[in-house]
Amino acid sequence: MKNNIVQVIFLPIVFLILLIFPIMVSAQKDKPFEIERATILLDSTYDSKIESPITQKIAYYRELLSAEMDVVIAQCSETLASYEPASPLSNLLTDLLFDYGDRYMREQGVEKTGVSLLNFGGIRNVMPQGNVTVSDIYKIAPFENRVVIITIKGSELKKVFNRFTEKRNQPYSQLEMIYFNNKPDKITINGKSINDNDEYHLVTVDFIQNGGDAILKDVEFVKVAETNELLRDVLVEEIKKITTAGKIITPVKDNRVIIRPQF
Amino acid sequence: MTHYKILLFIAFFCPLLTFGQGKVLTILHTNDTHSQIEPWSDKKMKNVGGYARRDSVIRAAKENETPLLVVDAGDFSQGTPYFNFFGGYAEIEMMNLMGYEVATLGNHEFDNGVDALSRRLQTAQFHIVCANYEFKHKKLSKQVKPYVVLKKDDLKIGVYGLLVDLRGLVDQKTIDSTTYKDPIAVSKEIVPFLRNKKKCDLIICLSHLGFEDNPKWVSDSTLALAVGDIDIVVGGHTHRLLEDKVVNGVQIVQLEYGGMRIGKIDIRRKRK
Numbered sequence: 001m002k003n004n005i006v007q008v009i010f011l012p013i014v015f016l017i018l019l020i021f022p023i024m025v026s027a028q029k030d031k032p033f034e035i036e037r038a039t040i041l042l043d044s045t046y047d048s049k050i051e052s053p054i055t056q057k058i059a060y061y062r063e064l065l066s067a068e069m070d071v072v073i074a075q076c077s078e079t080l081a082s083y084e085p086a087s088p089l090s091n092l093l094t095d096l097l098f099d100y101g102d103r104y105m106r107e108q109g110v111e112k113t114g115v116s117l118l119n120f121g122g123i124r125n126v127m128p129q130g131n132v133t134v135s136d137i138y139k140i141a142p143f144e145n146r147v148v149i150i151t152i153k154g155s156e157l158k159k160v161f162n163r164f165t166e167k168r169n170q171p172y173s174q175l176e177m178i179y180f181n182n183k184p185d186k187i188t189i190n191g192k193s194i195n196d197n198d199e200y201h202l203v204t205v206d207f208i209q210n211g212g213d214a215i216l217k218d219v220e221f222v223k224v225a226e227t228n229e230l231l232r233d234v235l236v237e238e239i240k241k242i243t244t245a246g247k248i249i250t251p252v253k254d255n256r257v258i259i260r261p262q263f
Numbered sequence: 264m265t266h267y268k269i270l271l272f273i274a275f276f277c278p279l280l281t282f283g284q285g286k287v288l289t290i291l292h293t294n295d296t297h298s299q300i301e302p303w304s305d306k307k308m309k310n311v312g313g314y315a316r317r318d319s320v321i322r323a324a325k326e327n328e329t330p331l332l333v334v335d336a337g338d339f340s341q342g343t344p345y346f347n348f349f350g351g352y353a354e355i356e357m358m359n360l361m362g363y364e365v366a367t368l369g370n371h372e373f374d375n376g377v378d379a380l381s382r383r384l385q386t387a388q389f390h391i392v393c394a395n396y397e398f399k400h401k402k403l404s405k406q407v408k409p410y411v412v413l414k415k416d417d418l419k420i421g422v423y424g425l426l427v428d429l430r431g432l433v434d435q436k437t438i439d440s441t442t443y444k445d446p447i448a449v450s451k452e453i454v455p456f457l458r459n460k461k462k463c464d465l466i467i468c469l470s471h472l473g474f475e476d477n478p479k480w481v482s483d484s485t486l487a488l489a490v491g492d493i494d495i496v497v498g499g500h501t502h503r504l505l506e507d508k509v510v511n512g513v514q515i516v517q518l519e520y521g522g523m524r525i526g527k528i529d530i531r532r533k534r535k
Contacts, residue, residue, distance in 0.1 A: 031494065033287075033465065035514050037528045039506055044302075046316035053360050054318040058300055061345060061353045068348050138344060144374075228434060230347075 069135040074239045075248040080127040082171070084120055085164075085179075085259075088251035089127055090171035093140070094118050095252060096238040097231070098173040101149045101203025104227055112151070113189055114201030116173040117160070119213045122205070122231075123171070132249065134236055141232040145205035151222040155196035160219055161187050166259060170215055178258045185260070205231050285532040287418050288465070289324055291333045293317070294499030295369065296522035297342030298354055303521060311523040318361050320525050325362065329529070330415035333362050334422065336499035337369025337471035342521070350375060351383050359388040365411060367424030367469035368393050369499060370432040377403055377440050392424035392469060395449040397442040410453060412461050418530075421457030425450070425470045425486070427500055446472055446481055450490045458492060465530065468493050473500035474508075474517055487513035495528065 040046075048055065082089040098116035105112070125139040161175065166182045178186040187194060194200070199222055208215050209224060227234075242249060302313035324331050339358065340351045351372075358366070366389055372380055381403040384391055394409035410423035425446040430438055450468070457463045468486070475482035483498045487510035498505065498517035504524075505517040518524045 031512065032533050033494065034531045034533055035495070035528055036531065037506065037514070037516065037526065039504070039518065040320055040525050040527060042302075042312050042316040042320070042523060042525060044310055046319050048315055048319045052315075052318065052322070054357060055315050057353075057357055057360060058314060061300065061349065065344060065348055069344060144341065226434060233347075 069133065069138065071134050072131045073134060073137075073236060074132040074243045076127050076129055076132050077248055077250045079129045080249070080251055082120060082123040082126070085166065085169045086171070086257040088253065089140070090118065090120065090123060091173070091252040091254070091256065092127070092249065093123060093235065094171050094173035096235055097147065098203050100229075100234045100238055101147060101201065101227075104147075105149055105201055105225070108225070110201075112199055112201045113192075114149075114203060115157070115175045115189055116203040117208065117215070118171045118204065119208060119215060120170060121213060122207065127249070132239065137232050137236050137239065141235060143207065143231075145207045145231045147227045147229050147231055147234050148204060148206050148209050149225040149227065150202040150204065150209060151199050151224070152202050153196065153220070153222060154194040154198045154200060156219050156221075157200050157202065158187060158194050158196070160202075160216060169257075170213070172256065176256050176258070178260060180260045285534065286329050286529055287532050288415055288420070288530040289327065289329045289331050290467070290495070290497075290526075290528040290530070291321055291324055291331065292336065292497045292516065292518075292526040292528065293334075293339075293522055294336035294471075294497065294518055295338040295502055295520040296335070296354075297338060297371070297520060298340060298346040298351075299343060299521040300345050300353065300357070301343075308523055312521050314357050314361065314522070317522055317525050320527075321361050324527070330418070331362075332413065332415065332420065333364055334467070334469055334497055335363055335366040336469045336497045336517070337367045337424075337426065338371045338499060339366065339369070341371040341374050346374075350379060352386060355383055355387050359386075363389040364413065365390045365392055365422045365424075365469065367391070367471055367499075368396075368407065368426055369471045370427060370429055373429065373433045373437045376434070377437055381406060390422075392422060393426050394423045394453050395425050395444040395446045397444070399440045399442075409449075410457060412457070412463060418465065419461070419463045420465045420467060421461055421463035422467045422469060423450075423453050423457065425468060425472050427472050428481075446470075447486055447489045450486060450493070454490050454492050466492065466494050468496045470496050470498045471500045472498070474498050474503055474505060474515065475501070483515050483517070484510050487511045487515060497526075 080089040094116045102114055124142055162184050164184055166179050174189055176188045177184050299312050300314050302310050304310055321333055339354050340346055345353050377400045381400055384406045390411045391407045392410055393407050398404040410421055413420045428443050454466055457466050470483050473482050478485055483496045491511040493513050496515045498515055502520040503517050504519050505515055508515040516526050518526055
């Protein structure tokens with residue numbers, strides 16, 4: 001009796017389902033094709049043990065690349081780190097960025113007082129003591145950020161820096177800030193006060209220009225000059241200049257951030 | 264009882280027979296591979312991707328009898344020092360070696376400007392398709408075709424390309440030298456043309472528009488809703504893993520980024 005149920009009911013159903021299954025799978029509109037897809041994760045199980053044209057080509061480019069990346073471009077007196085509110089590495093990078101941007105604008109025939117600004121989040125590694133290679137600069141500035149020079153009114157520039165606090169701030173060059181009770185108390189550019197109606201150059205990167213880290217939130221620009229140069233390429237070239245001048249990189253310590261004690 | 268066993272046997276093998284037959288094409292697809300020539304790791308993924316592994320999957324597929332089509336949905340440029348040092352030539356040289364047949368342009372293909380792009384596309388042995396842009400650069404406008412029609416055995420495949428609005432993604436010089444056209448309006452012309460005039464059996468859109476759930480934005484989903492006659496959208500740009508997305512009868516696929524995966528699509532002719 002039990003056998004009968006299996007034979008009469010269960011088996012025909014199984015038969016039907018199995019027969020209909022492919023038709024169900026392909027029941028996609030009235031298209032004459034059915035699609036079966038898979039996604040393959042390319043982990044080490046796909047490593048090929050034999051040489052192929054592609055592995056040879058990769059090896060060729062890898063060798064060329066490491067030759068480029070391992071080029072020593074400077075000597076550094078000690079390991080330079082980056083930290084808030086001012087540090088040897090962030091000071092160095094913003095100084096180099098300013099030098100580049102200022103020269104760029106002068107070459108365009110525009111001379112203005114300027115400052116440079118980066119973000120601590122964009123500085124990703126230390127500069128090592130001794131040999132500094134191209135690869136080290138790639139580690140410090142791995143992002144595809146391009147240098148821009150923003151022309152900005154003094155009032156807007158003040159707005160940017162007045163939002164800084166002892167704990168929340170960003171690296172810059174050419175500017176001095178005195179914090180008093182955790183807030184900016186006095187901001188000057190090379191010792192001179194900022195005039196609200198004067199125009200200044202703000203040398204920075206497109207990431208910040210486009211709203212990155214909200215540093216320039218609600219800040220109006222007069223205009224923006226795009227250099228189309230990557231920050232790290234600029235840094236490599238500026239660092240090479242230090243070496244060409246017969247110097248080594250040493251930590252820059254200055255008065256760009258002064259913190260007065262809290263009461 | 265015996266005849267039931269025979270019946271069961273037949274029932275089990277019928278579907279298998281159906282599946283085994285009628286396979287007319289295998290598509291292997293990538294998007295947003297971003298110059299990741301070597302395997303890489305990040306917070307989420309460890310030791311994934313790389314051209315050598317991708318190549319071993321492609322080579323294995325080449326050994327099968329079924330015709331193979333290898334395509335990329337753009338942004339094969341930019342992301343590692345290989346791009347910065349060799350200007351994107353290494354990627355194209357190795358895509359030639361891997362046997363890519365068609366690719367579309369992603370926004371990052373324009374990172375070094377249109378002149379540089381045109382110079383390196385000169386070395387590409389695969390088709391570049393993009394239907395919704397006009398290029399003022401004379402050579403580039405010839406190198407980039409709106410579509411290609413490929414024949415694999417007796418299967419006619421139309422492949423066309425779409426690219427996202429570049430404003431805000433590339434520099435102003437590039438914007439000024441290109442004219443963006445609405446991807447949906449372009450598709451409404453090109454898809455019927457490929458189907459009816461070119462008699463394509465299969466229409467594939469290589470799209471660097473991105474996939475968004477928001478129906479207000481032009482993306483692969485709004486494209487599929489508007490132009491249901493596309494068979495497959497191989498997408499990119501939004502780095503989103505889409506495997507079983509079917510919108511308005513259009514299969515939409517996309518992989519994340521960096522070539523950590525390769526997608527495989529088998530096309531079978533339905534039995535009449």
